[in-house]
Amino acid sequence: MPEPSTYDRIYAAARRIPRGRVSTYGWIAELAGVPGAARQVGYAMAALPAHTTVPWHRVINAQGRVSIRAGGDPRLEQRFLLEAEGVAFDANGRVSLERFGWRGRRRKEE
Known part of the structure; x- marks a missing residue:
């Protein structure tokens, strides 16, 4: 079985974000095993189909x-x-990462 692509790992990490929580591009990059690749996470999200x-x-x-x-x-x-989903924005259009942020934990490689 081939190794999952970087985008596949990014999408798998994003699927783990619980309802009512948010994660950052950087946090998802870390979970996907590509730390420092926040921009690549953005590209992966932009590449998703509409539905x-x-x-x-x-x-x-x-x-x-x-x-x-x-x-x-x-x-x-x-x-x-x-x-x-219950995520609140402040008057400046920001979400409190302290309150709603989800970092997850990187799953051990098998």
Whole structure:
């Protein structure tokens, strides 16, 4: 069986984010085994098809903000989805990573 691709590992890490919690691009990179590759996580999220089951909306930037995406502006959609899960935004449009952040733990390699 071939090794999972980096994108597959990123998507697997994102699927682990619990409902009502958020993770950062950097945290997902660490969980996927590519520390320091936050930008690559962003590329992977942007490459997802429209009707994906990967909870892309739970991945935000390190400042606790929803990031601008190329090809449109689904920031409002992302915020709406997060708020529907109980994630709160402050007056500046930030999520408290202390309250809602999820870092997970890297799973041991088999």
